Amino acid sequence: MKKVYADENWCLGCGLCDVHCRTIHSETNDIVKAHNFEQPRPVSRLHIETGEKVNFALQCRHCDDPKCVEACITGAMQKDPETGLVTNDTERCVGCWTCVLACPFGAIVRDEGAKKVAAKCDLCVQSGEPECVKHCPNNALVYEDREGE
Amino acid sequence: MSLQLGWPDYMVIRDENRCIKCEVCSKQCANEVHLLDNDLDKMMADESKCVNCHRCVALCPTRALKIKVNDLEFKPNANWTSSAIKEIYKQASTGGVLLSGMGNTRDYPVYWDKMLINASQVTNPSIDPLREPMETNVILGRKPEKLEFDDSGNLKTKMPPQVKLDVPVMFSAMSFGSISRNAHEALARAATDLNIMYNTGEGGLAKEFYQYGENTIVQIASGRFGVHPEYLNAGAMLEIKIGQGAKPGIGGHLPGEKVGEAVSKARMIPQGSDAISPAPHHDIYSIEDLRQLIYSLKEATNYTKPVSVKIAAVHNAPAIASGIARAGADIIAIDGFRGGTGAAPSRVRDNVGIPIELALAAVDQRLREESIRNDVSLVVGGSIRNSADIVKAIALGADACYIASSALIAVGCHMCQNCYTGKCNWGIATQRDDLVKRLNPDVAHERLVNLITAWKHEIEELLGGMGINAIESLRGNRLMLRGIGLNQKELDILGIQHAGE
Numbered sequence: 001m002k003k004v005y006a007d008e009n010w011c012l013g014c015g016l017c018d019v020h021c022r023t024i025h026s027e028t029n030d031i032v033k034a035h036n037f038e039q040p041r042p043v044s045r046l047h048i049e050t051g052e053k054v055n056f057a058l059q060c061r062h063c064d065d066p067k068c069v070e071a072c073i074t075g076a077m078q079k080d081p082e083t084g085l086v087t088n089d090t091e092r093c094v095g096c097w098t099c100v101l102a103c104p105f106g107a108i109v110r111d112e113g114a115k116k117v118a119a120k121c122d123l124c125v126q127s128g129e130p131e132c133v134k135h136c137p138n139n140a141l142v143y144e145d146r147e148g149e
Numbered sequence: 150m151s152l153q154l155g156w157p158d159y160m161v162i163r164d165e166n167r168c169i170k171c172e173v174c175s176k177q178c179a180n181e182v183h184l185l186d187n188d189l190d191k192m193m194a195d196e197s198k199c200v201n202c203h204r205c206v207a208l209c210p211t212r213a214l215k216i217k218v219n220d221l222e223f224k225p226n227a228n229w230t231s232s233a234i235k236e237i238y239k240q241a242s243t244g245g246v247l248l249s250g251m252g253n254t255r256d257y258p259v260y261w262d263k264m265l266i267n268a269s270q271v272t273n274p275s276i277d278p279l280r281e282p283m284e285t286n287v288i289l290g291r292k293p294e295k296l297e298f299d300d301s302g303n304l305k306t307k308m309p310p311q312v313k314l315d316v317p318v319m320f321s322a323m324s325f326g327s328i329s330r331n332a333h334e335a336l337a338r339a340a341t342d343l344n345i346m347y348n349t350g351e352g353g354l355a356k357e358f359y360q361y362g363e364n365t366i367v368q369i370a371s372g373r374f375g376v377h378p379e380y381l382n383a384g385a386m387l388e389i390k391i392g393q394g395a396k397p398g399i400g401g402h403l404p405g406e407k408v409g410e411a412v413s414k415a416r417m418i419p420q421g422s423d424a425i426s427p428a429p430h431h432d433i434y435s436i437e438d439l440r441q442l443i444y445s446l447k448e449a450t451n452y453t454k455p456v457s458v459k460i461a462a463v464h465n466a467p468a469i470a471s472g473i474a475r476a477g478a479d480i481i482a483i484d485g486f487r488g489g490t491g492a493a494p495s496r497v498r499d500n501v502g503i504p505i506e507l508a509l510a511a512v513d514q515r516l517r518e519e520s521i522r523n524d525v526s527l528v529v530g531g532s533i534r535n536s537a538d539i540v541k542a543i544a545l546g547a548d549a550c551y552i553a554s555s556a557l558i559a560v561g562c563h564m565c566q567n568c569y570t571g572k573c574n575w576g577i578a579t580q581r582d583d584l585v586k587r588l589n590p591d592v593a594h595e596r597l598v599n600l601i602t603a604w605k606h607e608i609e610e611l612l613g614g615m616g617i618n619a620i621e622s623l624r625g626n627r628l629m630l631r632g633i634g635l636n637q638k639e640l641d642i643l644g645i646q647h648a649g650e
Contacts, residue, residue, distance in 0.1 A: 009586065010586060010589045011586075012176075012177070012583075012586065012587055013176065014173050014176055014177055014208060015171055015172065015173055015176060016171075016173055016208065016210055018171075019169070019171045019173070019210050020210065031169065031210060031211055032166070032167055032169060032211055035169035035170070035171070036169055053582065053583075135210070137207075137208055138586075138587060138589045138592070139589050139591060139592055140589075
């Protein structure tokens, strides 16, 4: 399946992926309103690791054998057998954070806004291409199918 | 003492209604202008550090930023301009020479903009380049006086070493050191894809770039940095740099802080040591000396590669060019006074040298008069801004053009002219790892290929409009040019008539 891959050679740690991730996962989908007005504040679904030399953005790897799905106590976390996408059904999620503990990448974040739920990368299926990839200024994020490799 | 007589050159205008405090601006500014004030929960700016490079403006996701020239004014004075006064303040406080990056900014005439190109109407049909073949390739190097063939039609004449370009454009000398490794890679790969040449500048050549040798001009300058037999044989053409348009008559200075491990290896100098290129080559004090170096290089490369000699456009350029041709050079490169640089004293950059248009016309004329024009190719640079400049240069007599500022602008340069600080926010004129990585060579290389491809299309359109189907037929065809707003002396030097004539 197509996934988001980070190339730490070109990641500047600028944070634009984070900004656009938060925007697309907001109520209004408006960058200014999402950051300055929306309450509760929308949550970005990626982590940016920054260091002296190496930076990269990390989001859900949509694993073949997802530990989060295995760990989920309510069946909210599911892997779509067709698309391979791992998603969390926020209606069923009870915010127990077992998935957060189980994820080997630390890619699941806690959304403690309206209702305590686990939030994670959904590859922006609603907008076609992940927003983080679309707005990366240095091609450090790419969206491609590398599974044949 | 804390008294500052001047004030910041720029103002940082932030639209508070749009700012989302994402801190992209502060993370991206190597000059540390922007800062999130946690107490005020607001982004603040120290505009005294701003160089107007637009990195923050380009990356701000909400377009909340604008940088404007500070509108604080002195009492109006046509003689004592704001910059004249501020320069004195600066020198009075530092005691130093004023430094600048990139080219001459002064309001001297741009002759390219005072020449117009002809087009065919009725009597000689124009050509549609999309339907008919059009040749934009050129061959640089000495041209034999005549060609001889044997009975079966094979060429008997031994051809002198030459290089072929698909488009009459080359990326001119920018050393690894003055520009980043990634900028260097982008230029090398673009030149290879476009089948043109790029130039190592005086920075030597890292082994990893030998693979682009067919499209590499290796430069030998007064500091002789990185020059060894393998280097000389790594490129397809050699260039002796005598002068540079931005700073004729003076040498170069790469500060030690830019000489990291990779630059030190390529230049063959210790890490952290200043790389100082003397003003003259200490073994060249005459045309005869120059001839010795040209032939030393030809010996070293077994007479397989053309040798270029690059000079700055100065008052007696035609006589010097004649000497260079007679000294055995295959190519003469002339760099006009608007040419760029990583660092030059501002006074030199802004006051020394002459416009490339006039130098080109005069040199071409002189070489023709002396019947040695075919012994050399003429390459001109020094602010070639677009394809029309190239067409005009070729009509004035050039074989090809050198571009550097245009190439850097294509990959992101915003002409802030602070290359010499080593803090280029665009990853071009810097050796700082965190800044270098901002220039992704995959992206930059593609942008360079796009630019030259676009220019090639435009050159074909302009040629077709004139009813010409090959760049070779335009060379020195000054009837295709007319002057606009030029006086008789200027027209005479350019060898063109005025519009309407």
